[in-house]
Amino acid sequence: MNFDRKQVTDAQLLDLYKRILKPRLIEEKMLILIRQGKVSKWFSGIGQEAISVGLTAVLDSDEYILPMHRNLGVFTGRNIPLYRLFSQWQGKANGFTKGRDRSFHFGTQEYKIIGMISHLGPQLGVADGIALANKLKQNGKVTAVFTGEGATSEGDFHEALNVASVWELPVLFIIENNGYGLSTPTNEQYRCENLADKGIGYGIESHIIDGNNILEVYNQLTDLVASMRKNPRPVLLEFKTFRMRGHEEASGTKYVPQELMDMWHKKDPVDNFRAYLKAEGILTEDYDEALRAELKKEIDENYKKASAEPAIAANLDEELNDVYKSYDFEAVNHNGSTENIRMIDAISQGLKQSMERHDNLVIMGQDIADYGGVFKITDGFVKVFGKDRVRNTPICESAIISAGMGLSINGYKAVVEMQFGDFVSTGFNPIVNYLAKVHYRWQENADVVVRMPCGAGVQAGPFHSQTNEAWFTKTPGLKVVYPAFPYDAKGLLATAINDPNPVMFFEHKALYRSMYQDVPTDYYTLPFGKASLLRDGQDVTIISFGAGVHWALETLDKHPDISADVLDLRTLQPLDTEAIFTSVKKTGRAIILQEDSLFGGVASDISAMIMEQCFEYLDAPVQRVGSLESAIPFTKALEDQYLPKQRFETALQELMAY
Structure with missing residues (x-):
């Protein structure tokens, strides 16, 4: 040598x-x-x-x-x-x-x-x-x-x-x-x-x-x-x-x-x-x-x-407390001024105001810069924040999610946009094995939000229509947010970006331009783990999230004789179990509606928890309703058959007649 x-x-x-x-x-x-x-x-x-x-x-x-x-x-x-x-x-x-x-x-x-x-x-x-x-x-x-x-x-x-x-x-x-x-x-x-x-x-x-x-x-x-x-x-x-x-x-x-x-x-x-x-x-x-x-x-x-x-x-409390980095929710109230906007506008507005609030926030995703993203949520952002902070990425979800982890390690916040939530499968490993486990393993946090445009109802077929929240609610260390309304979407996105833990933020594509609401014009936050009681009834508790919330409301409008609590979960991890149990104990009946295929989904766990915690209050078996056990088809007739909206109406009537 x-x-x-x-x-x-x-x-x-x-x-x-x-x-x-x-x-x-x-x-x-x-x-x-x-x-x-x-x-x-x-x-x-x-x-x-x-x-x-x-x-x-x-x-x-x-x-x-x-x-x-x-x-x-x-x-x-x-x-x-x-x-x-x-x-x-x-x-x-x-x-x-x-x-x-x-x-x-x-x-x-x-x-x-x-x-x-x-x-x-x-x-x-x-x-x-x-x-x-x-x-x-x-x-x-x-x-x-x-x-x-x-x-x-x-x-x-x-x-x-x-x-x-x-x-x-x-x-x-x-x-x-x-x-x-x-x-x-x-x-x-x-x-x-x-x-x-x-x-x-x-x-x-x-x-x-x-x-x-x-x-x-x-x-x-x-x-x-x-x-x-x-x-x-x-x-x-x-x-x-x-x-x-x-x-x-x-x-x-x-x-x-x-x-x-x-x-x-x-x-x-x-x-x-x-x-x-x-x-x-x-x-x-x-x-x-x-x-x-x-x-x-x-x-x-x-x-x-x-x-x-x-x-x-072994210390049980310490083990569980270390899964997430501690975070004291910062409530920021709006000034009362509102405008009637679409869900997509509310998300864009919330993201932009968070960029203004956090000068260390970087957004990464495919076509999000000059093009503004395939859904135009980041349209105009480059002009305001520049390409250093609004970054087009190559088509490589795994490396970009990992890069979000690296940004967090070195003092930045990251928002990673999946062009479609389905594509997260190519970035699955760093989410569930790095982001989710890093704080539990050695007390480092992953200040990363992964935005997930998701859901069917727009005839986009098997690779652009999934709602795969159950992949992530199964994984300790992740927080999972799934709003159904523009107001919630804006406030919860702000909280997701503030939270130092990894957050999977689901945005239903079919709601982007169909759902309008009066939304505060300024920055505000909403807490995780708090379901929204949309209707107050006595006979049955309907539990849902995302587009399922709107299907449930439409079904009830067709059946004014059914007096129902309607719970919009808004966040799936953390889950508002207190709201669920309180409502079920009041009504004695529960039906859970999810868009995802039924087996192994969020509805199954909620059903099991209700059976464990509220069994003596129930007047009927807990019902679960979800999509078919198949991939999501393309044509409208097949997609309508796949989705659970019509089956929910039947199941709800059967539950009321039990």
Whole structure:
């Protein structure tokens, strides 16, 4: 291995040696603990420490790094107290996840490290969002994100590179090509000669670096980072390296040919750098032994400190309270001046007034800038707020939702518009596995609103008509809002943007231009978790949301003899169970109407809760009404048959006759 120190001083060389030796010695300690049965799992980075160490030595301490399992040098390089790392690995309270997540699945704002999730890909889009925030701040900061050669096959990798290229984001995309995705060799993963070549298709500068040569890593990164700070842009780096242990310790390395292990053993980054420093007279044997003794003492003392911590005791209240970031609703009352506007106008007005109120709010979506969105909700926004804050996106829902998470991490609010709510399926993973879980895992919040134009009744067919709220009400950590009226839509959208938690905001397309209401002209908010009692009756409780509310009201208008409470839920998570139970206990009958297909929907859970909490008050079985168990058809006759409006009328009459 050839080392070229260039302008690196002796002191810097010794500092790099200390930086690379420390994670190696920790790893050796962990392997002993594994064999002793004191640690259950470990993902070793032995053999590829130079990459993490070199990067962390180059970046400023306030520049974000998004590492993976084998990047222990990032954590030690940021000087996280070792006892906290040992506590994290043992699931103790002084770790970073309160025992809720393991190993390196955590982040810390204090040290500007944002941890991975097992799905790998989303963190690349998160890095885009962090870098976008830096670009908007014009602070000259660089963001670095790690991935492995295996994850370069994921769609998130390609989406994130494309977004970073189009938006010229200062992101270092770091591929640690260590030869194997678990046991699958690279020749079974991709056909290009080098992964760095993938940057060409996205117009991204790319480089190949010897990931085992600490000086090559350090010097090239020093030059690149300095250049990126002056000329913000994405750079793709492929580090050729190797992991000398298994994917994790239980995996072993039997699938690796011995000659390959022998070859990479000769390229050990720590041993080679030590030999170079000794040959140059920079590192003496006495200093090396003293340094090792010092580091081992620090490791042992911190391990003992963490081991002495008591095991975490389960606390039910704390567990449930940490699912969401606490938020005290800020009631903002309107001035009384109103105008009669459509639902689409109310949403547009609420979004615009929120943009005025929050100068750190960024809207992202397909065709939302000059074109104003396919429904024209953001029409004219670019002229007022500019393209930095009203951003057209490539067609890549996953990366953009992840970028919303990155914006939130770096001090911004994000609204992401799904062009149609159906398309959220291509961004499902970051919503349910990143946004929804991040506060519970390590107390970071996701200040992201995902707008969901949804619903049938406009003959748009199977891919533009779904109302898929049940996908998200099932997921702890998300809030789900589904207004039926313009007044509610405007006030609830303002609250959704104020709320620091992730919110899925459903907007029924059929109501956009058909539903008018007197709506306050100025900014106001409405609380989550409060249903609206639209009609007061004695004989039956009708529970619905979205377009179903209007179907219920129309049905009652045809049957004035039915005296009904009509509850518009408005928000599905949190759900106003108190209003539901109070009404059912009064009327003795309940019928729940949803537009979604029936099985597994919101109506099923509400029905079960009523049976559990109000059984002795019921005079008839709880009824559920939903759409057919099929995809949504295109033609009007088939769509009318699919939707539950007519079946609701029949079910309501049957319930009253029970």
